[in-house]
Amino acid sequence: MPILREVASRNERNINCRVYQLLMRFKAQGNNKHHLPSVSVVSQDKPAIREVISQLELDPKCKGLPFSSFLILPFQRITRLKLLVQNILKKVEEKSEREITALEAHKELETVVKACNEGVRKMSRTEQMISIQKKLEFKIKSVPIISHSRWLLKQGELQQMNGPKTSRTLRTKKLFREIYLFLFNDLLVLCRQINGDKYQVFDSASRGLLRVEELEDQGQSLANVFILRLLENADDREVSYMLKASSQSEMKRWMILLAPNRRTKFVSFSSRMMDCPQVQCVHPYVAQQPDELSLELADVLNILEKTDDGWIFGERLHDQERGWFPTSMGEEIMNPKIRSQNLKECFRVHKTDDSQRRKMSSKNRQ
Structure with a gap:
């Protein structure tokens, strides 16, 4: 198609310049996206600022778009430029000069996209880790939560079986009790919720020392139950927890994250x-x-x-x-x-x- 060939040609001529501009700009875009909540708060607290933004949004040049879109859209266009190159690759001949150029462009754009995403993630993760640290009270030896190389993978409530399975029956009044997990990329923290959004930590383990096992054919009362083994917990002992999820998908999600398949x-x-x-x-x-x-x-x-x-x-x-x-x-x-x-x-x-x-x-x- 002539139009596609023209787009590809322009892309080849300008890609180096575009990539350079994106590389120089991605940190600012990450900051803009990160500070969207701050803009919202300032707009609510400062009527004068809210009025100025409203007047700017009415300008015909804005085409009816809100102020926030001008902070988000440049970031989104970075990923769309990568998708454009992927579409060009579908049309160009294999082993041609155009393919070589497009592949090189795609590689550079992928680097930029990853850098942009990582910049945004890093800022969000830092805030999240600080928030989690404030919520935790340690019943055991304190574990430093905040780290530049640590981030949250999943958090949520599960049901823990009380006592060994062999000493319990389904007639037990309270077979399960609530347990709250914070799973990071390198650490698992097991808690019980206390006052409000506060959690008391009673055990922890390195993520690399976790093993999981699904229980099958155990009846409706033990549906979506799996065993979590800590090969070395906070007391340097091996312990096991029998945990129950609210659904099959929730159980699968926890199991995949707690012990990812190392074979792949x-x-x-x-x-x-x-x-x-x-x-x-x-x-x-x-x-x-x-x-x-x-x-x-x-x-x-x-x-x-x-x-x-x-x-x-x-x-x-x-x-x-x-x-x-x-x-x-x-x-x-x-x-x-x-x-x-x-x-x-x-x-x-x-x-x-x-x-x-x-x-x-x-x-x-x-």
Whole structure:
């Protein structure tokens, strides 16, 4: 198509300049997005500022867009520029000069996108860790929560079985009691909720020393129950907790995060995708929890896990991001030819990254 060729040509001429501008600007964009809540608070507290913003929004040049959109949209356009290059790659010939240029552009844009996202995440995580630290009271030896290399993966309430399973029956008046978990990328903290939003910590363990086991065919009273083992807890002992989740999907989500499958840690991106079913996003979705994945229309994902109560754990093809989302947000791709084409396009984009990783690995072994 002539229009596409023109877009590709302009992209080739200008991509170096655009990437340079984005690299110089991404920190500011991250700050803008981070300070949106501050703008909202100031606007509410300062009527004069709110009035000025309202007048600016009425300007025809704003085209009816709110002030906040001018802080968010530049950040969003960074990711859309990457998607534009991906669409160009679908049309150019393989092993052509255009493909080489587009692949190089995609690689640089991916670096910028990751840097932007990481900048935003870092600021949000710091605030979140400070907030969590204030909520915790330690019954055991205190563990420093705030760290630049630590972030929250999931938090929430589960039910803990009282005492050993062998000493309890289903007629027990209070078989389970509430337990609250804070799971970080390198640490698990087990608490009980006390006053309001305060939590008393009674145990902890390194995330690398966690093991999980699902209980099956235990009857309705023990549905969605799994065993969490701490190989070395706060008292340097091995302990086990029998925990019950509110649903099958909640149990799966906790189990995947508590003890991720280490067998796939060093498996290549291409080999772990070959036999996966795929789903395409038909409704946008905004993540509500840290382990969820925000989706945009037409996103294609591999289905890694699916629950009976309506949740999917997927891996998006274009950026390899993983997370949970409702089944209703997508439609499964049943046509094997379309799935194959999606994989082919994905491998084409990421093959330069794979070869770069192999080179780095080879250098490290020498």
